[in-house]
Amino acid sequence: MMSTNRIISYAQAINEALKEEMALDDRVILLGEDIGSYGGVFKVTKGLFDEFGKERVIDTPISETGFIGAGVGAAMTGLKPVIEIMWIDFSLVAMDQIINQAAKMAYMSGGQTSVPMVIRTQGGGGRGNGAQHSQSLETLFAHIPGLKVVAPSTPYDAKGLLKSSIREGSPVIFIEHKMLYSQKGEVPEEEYTIPLGKADIKRSGKDVTIVTLSRMVQFSLEAAKELEKEGIDAEVIDLRTLVPLDIETVKESVKKTNRVVVVHEATRSYGWGAEIAARIQEEAFDDLDAPVQRVGAEDVPVPYNLNLEKEMLPQTKDIIQGVKKSLYLQMETV
Amino acid sequence: MQELLQTYHLNENNFNWDKNWFIQAWRIMNTIRVFEEKSIQIYKKGLMGGSLHSSIGQEAVAAGVCMNLKKDDYISITYRGRGQALAKGADPFQLFSEILGKKTGYCKGKGGPMHITSQELGILVANGIVGAGIPIAVGAGLSIKTLKKNQVSVAFFGDGATNQGAFHEALNLAAIYKLPVVFVCENNLYSEMTPIKNAVLNEHLAERGLAYRIPSIIVNGNDVRAVYEVAKQAVERARSGEGPTFIEAKTYRLLGHMIGDAETYRTKEEVEEWRQKEPIRYFRDVCLKQNVLNEKELDEIQQQVIQEIDIAYERAMKSEEPEMEEIFNDVY
Numbered sequence: 001m002m003s004t005n006r007i008i009s010y011a012q013a014i015n016e017a018l019k020e021e022m023a024l025d026d027r028v029i030l031l032g033e034d035i036g037s038y039g040g041v042f043k044v045t046k047g048l049f050d051e052f053g054k055e056r057v058i059d060t061p062i063s064e065t066g067f068i069g070a071g072v073g074a075a076m077t078g079l080k081p082v083i084e085i086m087w088i089d090f091s092l093v094a095m096d097q098i099i100n101q102a103a104k105m106a107y108m109s110g111g112q113t114s115v116p117m118v119i120r121t122q123g124g125g126g127r128g129n130g131a132q133h134s135q136s137l138e139t140l141f142a143h144i145p146g147l148k149v150v151a152p153s154t155p156y157d158a159k160g161l162l163k164s165s166i167r168e169g170s171p172v173i174f175i176e177h178k179m180l181y182s183q184k185g186e187v188p189e190e191e192y193t194i195p196l197g198k199a200d201i202k203r204s205g206k207d208v209t210i211v212t213l214s215r216m217v218q219f220s221l222e223a224a225k226e227l228e229k230e231g232i233d234a235e236v237i238d239l240r241t242l243v244p245l246d247i248e249t250v251k252e253s254v255k256k257t258n259r260v261v262v263v264h265e266a267t268r269s270y271g272w273g274a275e276i277a278a279r280i281q282e283e284a285f286d287d288l289d290a291p292v293q294r295v296g297a298e299d300v301p302v303p304y305n306l307n308l309e310k311e312m313l314p315q316t317k318d319i320i321q322g323v324k325k326s327l328y329l330q331m332e333t334v
Numbered sequence: 335m336q337e338l339l340q341t342y343h344l345n346e347n348n349f350n351w352d353k354n355w356f357i358q359a360w361r362i363m364n365t366i367r368v369f370e371e372k373s374i375q376i377y378k379k380g381l382m383g384g385s386l387h388s389s390i391g392q393e394a395v396a397a398g399v400c401m402n403l404k405k406d407d408y409i410s411i412t413y414r415g416r417g418q419a420l421a422k423g424a425d426p427f428q429l430f431s432e433i434l435g436k437k438t439g440y441c442k443g444k445g446g447p448m449h450i451t452s453q454e455l456g457i458l459v460a461n462g463i464v465g466a467g468i469p470i471a472v473g474a475g476l477s478i479k480t481l482k483k484n485q486v487s488v489a490f491f492g493d494g495a496t497n498q499g500a501f502h503e504a505l506n507l508a509a510i511y512k513l514p515v516v517f518v519c520e521n522n523l524y525s526e527m528t529p530i531k532n533a534v535l536n537e538h539l540a541e542r543g544l545a546y547r548i549p550s551i552i553v554n555g556n557d558v559r560a561v562y563e564v565a566k567q568a569v570e571r572a573r574s575g576e577g578p579t580f581i582e583a584k585t586y587r588l589l590g591h592m593i594g595d596a597e598t599y600r601t602k603e604e605v606e607e608w609r610q611k612e613p614i615r616y617f618r619d620v621c622l623k624q625n626v627l628n629e630k631e632l633d634e635i636q637q638q639v640i641q642e643i644d645i646a647y648e649r650a651m652k653s654e655e656p657e658m659e660e661i662f663n664d665v666y
Contacts (some may be wrong), residue, residue, distance in 0.1 A: 027481075029480060055480060056480075058511075060507070061503075061506060061507070061510070063503040063506065063507065065469065065499055065500050065503050066469050066472070066500070066503025066504055066506065066507045067469075067503075067507065068469075069466070069468070069469020069470055069472070069473060069500060069503070069504065070469050070470075070472045070473035070476055070504070070507055071473060072469070072470050072473055073410070073458065073469065073470035073471060073472060073473020073474045073475075073476070073477070073487075074473040074474070074476045074477045074480075075473070076458055076459075076470070076473070076474065077408065077458070077473070077474045077477035077478070078477045078481055079476070079477045079480060079481070081473075096463055096466055096500070097466065097469065097500070100462075100463050100466060101459075101461075101463075101466055101470065105459060106664050106665065106666060107444060107664045107665055108441060108444065108445045108449040108451065108459070109440075109441050109445060109449070109451035109453070109459065109664075110439070110440070110441035110442030110443070110444045110445060110451075110664060111442070111663060111664035112440075112441070112451055112452070112453040113451060113453065113458075113459065145665055146665055146666065148666070169666075170666040
């Protein structure tokens with residue numbers, strides 16, 4: 001166990017991961033819009049241009065297909081590109097390069113080609129950015145064999161997972177959350193990494209299991225605190241990565257609690273919550289005392305108005321309601 | 335600005351009439367032709383899956399460009415790309431094996447005819463998505479520049495690809511970063527089943543290179559000598575750090591988009607007219623007229639090639655299928 005009291009932000013933690021990996025390995029380069037001397041719109045790459053120069057911190061035109069494609073080609077030929085897509089919504093213009101190219105190179109070539117590339121991006125709502133700048137699209141990527149999908153919830157996890165992602169040797173979609181950038185947390189000075197595919201129990205409990213990731217971990221921990229006042233002891237599992245998926249940690253928890261609520265910020269229908277629910281009923285049906293509950297955003301685009309947005313996205317109260325339903329404590333009111 | 339767009343005319347007086355060069359060019363073009371003809375037989379016998387897209391009639395572009403490349407130079411090719419793979423040194427046996435889905439294929443039978451890849455030969459990937467390999471070739475150029483290597487990256491694509499966003503974005507990136515990339519547009523006049531003249535107003539696609547301030551050159555894609563000379567300059571420019579070049583090689587796809595194409599979009603007369611100018615016939619005439627190679631020499635090489643291709647095919651036919659476990663290998 002590392003001892004430290006150093007507190008830094010989620011954005012700083014990501015910055016440190018980039019800086020350390022770039023110092024460690026000359027092949028790591030950064031590509032993205034306004035990431036150079038400007039330091040990125042969320043300031044995640046601040047200072048890296050000065051430290052590593054324009055050969056390794058490369059400002060690109062607004063040309064996602066072009067520079068993700070170039071990232072794929074560069075990754076195939078000896079570099080380890082870390083690409084910043086300013087908003088996850090913008091990745092959609094480059095889906096051919098992500099899904100048809102990056103994800104399939106290793107397989108189509110019979111294992112000759114590898115694409116050690118990370119696409120760093122940020123998603124989620126909460127600050128009135130409207131329908132084209134607020135989406136949670138992790139499920140799109142998780143559905144594609146050949147891509148790994150990471151979505152960290154804390155500064156500590158963000159740093160350790162990004163370092164592992166850069167070393168992973170295959171394409172990783174690393175999804176940050178815009179509302180977490182300024183959130184602070186403990187991050188040790190010492191070097192560490194966190195392996196992909198290992199969920200983290202952010203709170204232990206015995207009555208119900210909440211399975212979640214990214215910003216919804218915070219909301220779930222708040223819900224757990226509220227529920228504690230009513231004598232309900234919730235366990236909060238942060239999946240941290242959707243691919244690889246650590247279903248074992250979830251199943252272990254279900255054995256103990258017999259109840260599950262899956263919480264994601266993405267729209268509910270066809271979201272990854274359905275996948276978790278399906279896996280649990282396939283592999284741990286006998287451990288369940290109640291149907292798996294899903295808490296997600298309403299099935300609509302994200303509205304601009306802050307009040308509407310808040311209502312549309314899952315909040316702490318929705319998680320509390322989901323937990324109570326799984327405990328048969330409250331009938332649905334809506 | 336206009337000087338960035340040029341049309342190349344071969345000066346026969348200045349051409350190096352080295353016999354070995356002619357033997358090599360003749361051999362490569364015939365290897366492609368015979369390989370493609372054999373592949374069509376395989377397809378018609380129902381021995382392979384999917385579709386087959388022949389490059390018959392376009393052999394001079396593949397040969398003329400790749401004769402300038404070293405083994406460690408990169409090429410990005412397309413679903414019509416077995417010709418370029420052969421010109422880059424691919425083994426017909428491994429190519430046939432891949433087409434037949436055998437474990438001895440370049441991609442262990444998991445890629446197929448549209449996705450020929452060879453790490454060893456610098457064949458980055460053959461793409462089934464029109465235009466998608468162009469940014470990938472640019473990325474290889476970025477690696478070469480960043481890692482300070484002396485290689486070149488060549489993107490092969492067709493006329494249809496020049497209407498894709500990926501093409502435009504890739505050209506712009508190569509231009510602004512001054513990357514060692516050669517863009518080779520094989521303008522065979524048809525984007526799948528659509529005449530390119532119906533799909534773009536530019537008479538010359540090389541104008542699209544000029545749009546990004548990339549030196550762009552139009553060349554007769556059916557004359558392997560002309561293609562070779564143009565590609566030589568482009569490769570030298572790239573190697574010496576002067577940035578990308580765009581080559582529009584005007585050629586003609588003698589067969590349909592894929593085997594089985596009804597070809598209702600063109601006349602038999604048009605095809606026949608181009609058949610008179612096709613690269614192998616054209617090159618044979620040049621060799622004879624200039625007394626570089628005689629009938630006997632030309633025929634002997636052709637016979638050797640036919641034999642080699644037959645042997646490769648027979649061996650590939652006898653090769654094993656991949657094991658079922660292969661389904662789960664190489665995903666990540």
